Amino acid sequence: MYLPGQVIEGIFHLVVDADKQTFNNVEVSFFGSSKVSFQKADNCRIDCERGYHHGRMHNGVVRRPTHQPIRCHAVNAQRFINVSSKVELNGISVFFFANTELSRGTHLCHFKIDIPVHWPFSFTGKYGKIKYELQATIRRPWKMNRHCDLEIVLLPSLGPLLGDPILPHPTIVRSVCDLKDTFFNCCCKSGSRKIIFDVTLAKAFYNVNRNMEFTVSVTNCTHFKLTHFFIYILCESLFSAEGAIQTKEDSFVNTIIEHSIKSNETSSFQAVIPVPDVLPSLDFTNIKLHYYLVVKAFGGKYKSDKSAVFKKNIILVGRDY
Missing domain, CATH: 2.60.40.640 (Immunoglobulin-like)
Structure with a gap:
């Protein structure tokens, strides 16, 4: 090897x-x-x-x-x-x-x-x-x-080639999402349905088999109460041939964080999830491996009947050999 x-x-x-x-x-x-x-x-x-x-x-x-x-x-x-x-x-x-x-x-x-x-x-x-x-x-x-x-x-060993992963200034990624019905995937019918995610990432890339730390700030603009959050890493594999693309998705590190946010309030929490020992990110001609950090907020009248999803691509690199 x-x-x-x-x-x-x-x-x-x-x-x-x-x-x-x-x-x-x-x-x-x-x-x-x-x-x-x-x-x-x-x-x-x-x-x-x-x-x-x-x-x-x-x-x-x-x-x-x-x-x-x-x-x-x-x-x-x-x-x-x-x-x-x-x-x-x-x-x-x-x-x-x-x-x-x-x-x-x-x-x-x-x-x-x-x-x-x-x-x-x-x-x-x-x-x-x-x-x-x-x-x-x-x-x-x-x-x-x-x-x-x-x-x-x-x-796979890309870490030393990319330099220092620590950013001089943490990156804040904002995403405005709609609060939708969890099972029917349709938006709320009345009132504001916006959920504002502000996720702060301190690194440009993350090593596999290490912990990933970040801050999640959520502004609840709906008239529903958010009760908990579901955090995981999504791997999207793309295979291309003769103009066609075959996609395969896998999820890792399913973590539930109990954190309630009332209507028209802003609250934040710290999250630490372990990055699994998986293959790192790959961006080749006909084979690509893309990873995403997904934060899913749940709430509504019956606690989990409505949800909003934050999704941000991240770069995973190999171990520090």
């Missing part, structure tokens, strides 16, 4: 089992690929055609056919199409024994390959994966090339 920016160093053993063998070259290369594959739903219309009704034999007598006009009609249908995409990550190659004749025995190839700093980490998901390989290729005249592959795992 390696980190971006590190060096892959090793020795390739080439065994020659003949007295003399000529080699075009021996190549040691490091490369990767990002593959996405899923089924896309496609709405279509199928044209159906009704032809003539031919006569049938009944009791030994062939009845005359009843000629009906051809009728065409269309039927709405849905079909699924397999779509895929692949992005190549070409690395550095090192060559040995170019146009060289080698004798019987074991020949050593010492190599050093730098891993690009900007390459994404290894990833395996439901609809795609990012994979890296270290490959040795032997090329000989008039013979098929021989390959030897070794999978390399690239760990």
Whole structure:
């Protein structure tokens, strides 16, 4: 396992089992690929055609056919199409024994390959994966090339590359949301229905497996009472292929905070939630992992029949190795 920016160093053993063998070259290369594959739903219309009704034999007598006009009609249908995409990550190659004749025995190839700093980490998901390989290729005249592959795992570590996470001035994110019915997703029918969230974030990004601290200030402009808050981290995975996007959502760290706010009042509270040991944020060509901090306020006449949602994207980075 390696980190971006590190060096892959090793020795390739080439065994020659003949007295003399000529080699075009021996190549040691490091490369990767990002593959996405899923089924896309496609709405279509199928044209159906009704032809003539031919006569049938009944009791030994062939009845005359009843000629009906051809009728065409269309039927709405849905079909699924397999779509895929692949992005190549070409690395550095090192060559040995170019146009060289080698004798019987074991020949050593010492190599050093730098891993690009900007390459994404290894990833395996439901609809795609990012994979890296270290490959040795032997090329000989008039013979098929021989390959030897070794999978390399690239760990996520973006924290040191982004600098100090502490902001000189904390960022206050404001969001004005509507208080809606929890089950029917419709707004209140009378009076003001605005809930104003002011969330103060002290860091530009957060490490996984660490605590996330922030301040939540809420202004209740409705005539209902807010009773409690539900806080969690939402992960949105996006896989793109051939113009289509497949989305998958997962939630982590479900925390309930009992804090009541009366109508036309402003109140604030401190929140500390643990960031789970998940994959960090990823923004690659065809695979993206986006994380959001979600604060959901509940209230209403029956305590939880109405809710308002605050949602802010956050950046998660790897551990401090």
